[in-house]
Amino acid sequence: MKSMASSPPDQLFGVRNSFYVGAYQAAITSSQSLPAHDLSPDDLLERDALLYRSYLAIGSHQLVVNEIGPSAATPLQAVKLLAVYLSGDAANKESVVSRLQDLLGDPAVGSNPILRLMAGTVFMHERDYAEALKHTNSSPAGTMELLALNVQIYLQMNRADHAEKQLRVMQQLDEDHTLTQLANAWVDLAMGGSKIQEAHLIFQDLSDKYPTTCMILNGKALCSIHMGNFEEAEALLLESLNKDAKDAETRANLMVCSLNLGKPATRYLK
């Protein structure tokens, strides 16, 4: 929130939003082109975290592991842990979890929002929702990203009611925030029914505002699927597949579409 309310122009705005809507490559380029001397140390740290998280999102796990040295700040260490977790095997994962627990237990750094965010992400991957929420939903009050993660966790737990409550909190903080909009759309999608229309409008707004990404296209396609427009959904998903042929979500959704349209779906399996 601190950066949200500040009146000087938000330098990281573009990077952050690109990351949120899934334009990872754009996030990487723009974060690298930011003039470092204009940024406060906090901003610098956040920028690096966003940069490495973007790399993680496009699957460059090893790059992140290699680049973040042992002397890097805690938030970056947390990002590195996530990278290790995502790239590693079961044993590695276990060590990551225990290392995270150590860090979270440390009163000096335990409440760092990026650390909590990473921990929440890891525990979510572990399907240990209670543990995840313990860190993401604890005081001090979370950042927008933590709140958004809460929404996701609740949705994973099929607790749309709680997710909605979190959404209200976000809306009160900043209704026009990209994450609020996205969270709103996720909740709407989970609730279904007449809410789908609203989700559709949100994705429409996002695609008007930002360059279309796989995430937005998938969002739109999901709305179409919910509304029974499988042809439309398929077209959107094929557009997404054009952008990234390896995107798992796109392929999964395409299979749903194909099955519903009575088309062979196996070609998306490979």
Next chain:
Amino acid sequence: MLTKFETKSNRVKGLSFHPRRPWILASLHSGVIQMWDYRMGTLLDRFDEHDGPVRGVHFHATQPLFVSGGDDYKIKVWNYKTHRCLFTLHGHLDYIRTVQFHHEYPWIVSASDDQTIRIWNWQSRTCVAVLTGHNHYVMCASFHPKEDLVVSASLDQTVRVWDIGALRKKTVSPADDILRLTQMNTDLFGGIDAVVKYVLEGHDRGVNWASFHPSLPLIVSGADDRQVKLWRMNDTKAWEVDTLRGHMNNVSCVMFHAKQDIIVSNSEDKSIRIWDATKRTGIQTFRREHDRFWILAAHPEMNLLAAGHDSGMIVFKLERERPAFCVSGDTVFYVKDRFLRYFEYSTQKEVQVAPIRRPGSVSLNQSPRTLSYSPTENAVLICSDVDGGSYELYIVPKDSAGRSDYLQEAKKGAGGSAVFVARNRFAVLEKSSNQVLVKNLKNEIVKKSPLPIATDAIYYAGTGNLLCKAEDRVTIFDLQQRLVLGELFRPLLLNMLFWSSDMESVALLSKHAVVIANKKLVHRCTLHETIRVKSGAWDENGVFIYTTLNHMKYCLPNGDSGIIKTLDVPIYITRVIGNNIFCLDRDGKNKLVTVDASEYIFKLALLRKRYDHVMSMIKNSQLCGQAVISYLQQKGFPEVALHFVKDEKTRFNLALESGNIQIAVASAKEIDDKDHWYRLGIEALRQGNVGIVEYAYQRTKNFERLAFLYLITGYLDKVGFMCKIAGQNNNLMGQFHNALYLGDARKRAEILENAGQLPLAYVTAATHGLTETAERLAAELGENVPSLPEGKSHSLLMPPAPLMACGDWPLLRVMRGIFEGGLDATGRAELEEDAAAAGADWGDEDLDIVDASEVVANGGDGFDAEEVEPNEEDGEGGWDLEDLELPPETETPKGCQQCSLCCICCAYTRHACQPNLDSEIFSGWGACSSREL
């Protein structure tokens, strides 16, 4: 008050609007009458014949006339077309205060300080009635717009209404004997044609002005007692209704507004006041610093007023007339008569959506100024100047469309301007703190954002962005990032802006300029207008169409602009779909104007290098005219322009410019003058087209050049022929030259001998071993035989043999525009076939050679083809050779067999394809170019 035009001059005492043209007459205290164009802001004419102040002036409703009356006791009737005073009416014995034409009869009514009102017939140029009764200066007199009444005001503190019914009857049937008798009586006893109907007493001081209501039986008067009085009359009596107090000094003029229920008065207290005619309360006051007001005038048709004061006059409107509208997708939302309505372009259907709130206070200019619409939420924001700037938010339920009874409580708020910035968010400008409040549809503030510049108004600039207008610049501001995305420093008083449908370009309209910029506000072009810019819209091709007061114009992306059509009344463009331009008029009616878009589509195609479009448009002869031709020439497309031109000289010039030698030859033939042939020769020589050079020289009988040309191209036999011609023309020098070229010593000697230069002839003969001739000449010379230099061997000077003999030189490649291929496609197809036939003989063929040799066939066949091809028309040969009687063998030299063959072939080609080219394409353009754009 919206001032439209202002002048600086001497005191203005009289004013009159022209009923149709944008002209106004102002009569000055200095004795001058000025005629202004208030749209263009120019002084059209001045009439300076009165001696002393001119107080009254009036345009005739239909004729090109106006009347004026002044302190020289004269009434003058003028024709403004011929700038002449037609005649002067004498009769008044003191200053004339006002003059007015009757709307129907050939009458003028005048009021004078001699205490009379006179009615004149301006056709017979006589006074037809003298209205006596006032016992002080009569300050004004005017006809009723419909009935046979005159109203007058006088310093005797009364207003009088006169019945002139009898006068009208007499005019209608003047032959009536009895009436002629009354005419006599009139002359003797001073008038029964016009009688006083009512005398309105009530003012405590002299009355300066009185005027009728345009439709109701009402009179309004203004007097030196600083009051405005309202009077009502019926068939039998008239009485005072009310008094309007407020002016601080003498009321000089007062009138009812023709279209609104208001009274307008002005006064020597330097103010104009607007009154509600029903409630009889003051609505608004406009003050001037130093100038007392003297006169008011209203436009008979339009919503315009004018007022004259101590140092000039102003033309003004009380209220804005531009309907507030907002285009969204297939519909335009607008406000008309207190109703929110929309119009669907595809179905051309109008639907009344919802009534909107009436402003609580009675004041001017409270009608909606702007509209903003959010299609997904079906919400409309209406901004107006009510309470110093406020907005109302209406959310229209989808199913209520068409139901006019639907009424809802609008959500309101104060703010300079309000626009939607996202589906469910709108921004409201709070001028006091220079910040923007972002609100949701419940009218709750979601966010506050300070603005980077002192902003007067905000506009939509894409989702989440605002365009802020300040005094010296406009900026695009991202509300979420609080970042300035683009800035345009240009002191433009932005009135309106229009985004193209792809949101890539924006047109910023100010009073007298159109500025086109891109979405980052990078300036592209500026167009300046001398008159007001009214509205605009982007067409789907990226052309911006806009209207001024009297024109509809276009602006191409590169800033080229032009007029599409002239407008009678101002209209507001809402949308452009191809040739169809949808607009709203001042009454809020949707109109469809179909225009000829071909000119700007054509120019756009040229600009975008879409030559296929250009070509198809040319082929379909969709446009033409001098303007397009000079445009094409100016833009470097002479070869395209060529296809539009009919005038041969222009065609010739364009053809040379574009290197199209074929057309140049055709034109040169038509023009047939020396200069053009000469220029053709130069261009042909530049291109290496020997055949045409030859032809051009032949046509101008430029033998010297021709001979030299033959020499360097290796047509030696033709040089010999030239020699013969020179001999025939007694051109010894030419003959000698040619002999020299040929290296024919015998001939040279012969020429010299014939010329009487016997010694020279002898030397020539002796040197070149022509012993016989030398001996003969020596005998003739006798003792004057010149001595030849000793010890020097002689040699015959021979010009070197040309490398490329008998034929065209390698031709200069003329860049052929992409158009030409396509344009000539029909003609050229045949041409190529023939070329192929000819090519068999020629080996390596070039189209251009065929083109050229075709021309050789046209005229160059003077030597070759004529004899071989007896069908060739006479006179084509370019010069007369009939008397030469040369044996045919010499005409067709062996070395040039191929050449002549080709010429024959091409003669055929010409016959085959020329008519085709001519009749089909050229005549099409010809017919077209005669039509003026």
